[in-house]
Amino acid sequence: MIRRWVLYPLLLAALLGPWYFPGNAEACVGRKLILGALQEDRQDMVSKLLSILIHERTGTTVEVEYFASEEKLMEKVRKGKVNLYVGYAGAALEGFGKGPATGSPEEDYRTAKRLFEEELNLIWLKPMGFSGRDQAGRTLGWAGVVVSKEALKKFPALPRLLEKIGSRVVLKDEVLDDLVEKGRDRKPAKVARGFLKQEKLI
Amino acid sequence: MIRVLTGALALLIAFPGPGKAGEGSKTGVSGVIEGRVTWSGEVSVDGVIVVREGGELTVAPGTRVRFVPRDADGDGIGDSELRVEGALVVAGTRQEPVIFTSAAREPAAADWKYVMINHARRADVRYAVFEYAFSGVQIHYTRGTFDSIVSRHNVDGFRFSTAPVTLRDSYLTGNGNGIRFEERGVGAVIENNVIETNRIGIFAVIRCTGLTRFAGNILENNSSYSIKLGDEQAQDLPVEGNWWGTADGAAIESTFFDGRVEPGMGKVLFRPFLDERPVPGEKMAELMERWSNR
Numbered sequence: 001m002i003r004r005w006v007l008y009p010l011l012l013a014a015l016l017g018p019w020y021f022p023g024n025a026e027a028c029v030g031r032k033l034i035l036g037a038l039q040e041d042r043q044d045m046v047s048k049l050l051s052i053l054i055h056e057r058t059g060t061t062v063e064v065e066y067f068a069s070e071e072k073l074m075e076k077v078r079k080g081k082v083n084l085y086v087g088y089a090g091a092a093l094e095g096f097g098k099g100p101a102t103g104s105p106e107e108d109y110r111t112a113k114r115l116f117e118e119e120l121n122l123i124w125l126k127p128m129g130f131s132g133r134d135q136a137g138r139t140l141g142w143a144g145v146v147v148s149k150e151a152l153k154k155f156p157a158l159p160r161l162l163e164k165i166g167s168r169v170v171l172k173d174e175v176l177d178d179l180v181e182k183g184r185d186r187k188p189a190k191v192a193r194g195f196l197k198q199e200k201l202i
Numbered sequence: 203m204i205r206v207l208t209g210a211l212a213l214l215i216a217f218p219g220p221g222k223a224g225e226g227s228k229t230g231v232s233g234v235i236e237g238r239v240t241w242s243g244e245v246s247v248d249g250v251i252v253v254r255e256g257g258e259l260t261v262a263p264g265t266r267v268r269f270v271p272r273d274a275d276g277d278g279i280g281d282s283e284l285r286v287e288g289a290l291v292v293a294g295t296r297q298e299p300v301i302f303t304s305a306a307r308e309p310a311a312a313d314w315k316y317v318m319i320n321h322a323r324r325a326d327v328r329y330a331v332f333e334y335a336f337s338g339v340q341i342h343y344t345r346g347t348f349d350s351i352v353s354r355h356n357v358d359g360f361r362f363s364t365a366p367v368t369l370r371d372s373y374l375t376g377n378g379n380g381i382r383f384e385e386r387g388v389g390a391v392i393e394n395n396v397i398e399t400n401r402i403g404i405f406a407v408i409r410c411t412g413l414t415r416f417a418g419n420i421l422e423n424n425s426s427y428s429i430k431l432g433d434e435q436a437q438d439l440p441v442e443g444n445w446w447g448t449a450d451g452a453a454i455e456s457t458f459f460d461g462r463v464e465p466g467m468g469k470v471l472f473r474p475f476l477d478e479r480p481v482p483g484e485k486m487a488e489l490m491e492r493w494s495n496r
Contacts, residue, residue: 157434
């Protein structure tokens, strides 16, 4: 049995600890968003485009977290640990158990948008202009930014900003592939920044 | 029982341990400052120093404060910082400035977090250098005077929000943003500074309504823009009476990211502007000579 003269100081230290030894948990570098991305070249480039666009236009810090599979990414999204990511509508439907996709990318996008909002509290923004494809070259459907409703409460202006990619600047497959290719010779972030600047988005 | 608790408290006070940052603590300090404390000589900060509401930290001329680069949370920003909730007096002189810097052998921006002055009593800072931080200085909800400071090689050189601050005769160079601010109903004074060779000279993020007076500043050679407005900065930003590196109005306009580029955003109102480069005074010339990136 622990003696009182040992126990009480321990209790007191536990009570006073957080006050006495200030940590950096509340340290603030401003508002922050976590953007999830799959570990592949196109997702890497798109995540850089989005994170730079958000940071440059709003001052918000965006941290990109990479995932080996869509399942792992979605697990974090469901837990609210990832605020936004780029999804592919056809693949999303299949992952959601509502596949196979219809063959109409527009139809798939509409269905994914409705289901994700109803059942996962996730909002698909307007399509960005390119389609997902797997390593065998099969298409995974139109790509769009998917944002949690929680994040939209904190950042209500996010859709207007992010939808500039897809409306003002359509990120077609060939445009994205060209950026990815350029990113092999130079730093992808530098390529992404250069593209956004050239398109007068930042 | 009371005797036991009193004894335990006495033990904590008698052996403050590595978490107490007081006078004479010069190596690897972190912790809290509650009374009046003066730093001088070499001070190494490893972790977080908090100057509590009733505390006052004075930094003597010639003091060099080095922040140990440590990034435990892996967010790319060093964790060491000085947080002020009480009062901060940085008493550098022209001959002996105070230097807040990184302890890294090869320092880089964001090695340490910032000097954060938030809801504090006051900040009076003269002849101080802030370098290799995430934000050299961040000040919010606090009255402060910053005179003849240098902020360089930071992500944000000088960042303020909702704070009646005066920044004058200072040199901001080599930062991501020389100045980043949000007025939010409180005006500041930014005058007679040199803001050069940053990526962005001034970033007006949001809710800036012209309460802040920018005058007599030299803004030149900022690589992306001299002024950038944030995505939600819909109001115009008046900044008359500054030098923009040229007397050509159209050329000056091309250095703004504002409503001229992005409809829906406000515009930078820069006319009338100084049509000749002001000659920096002797003090400023000295700062530029010593701390310039060129």
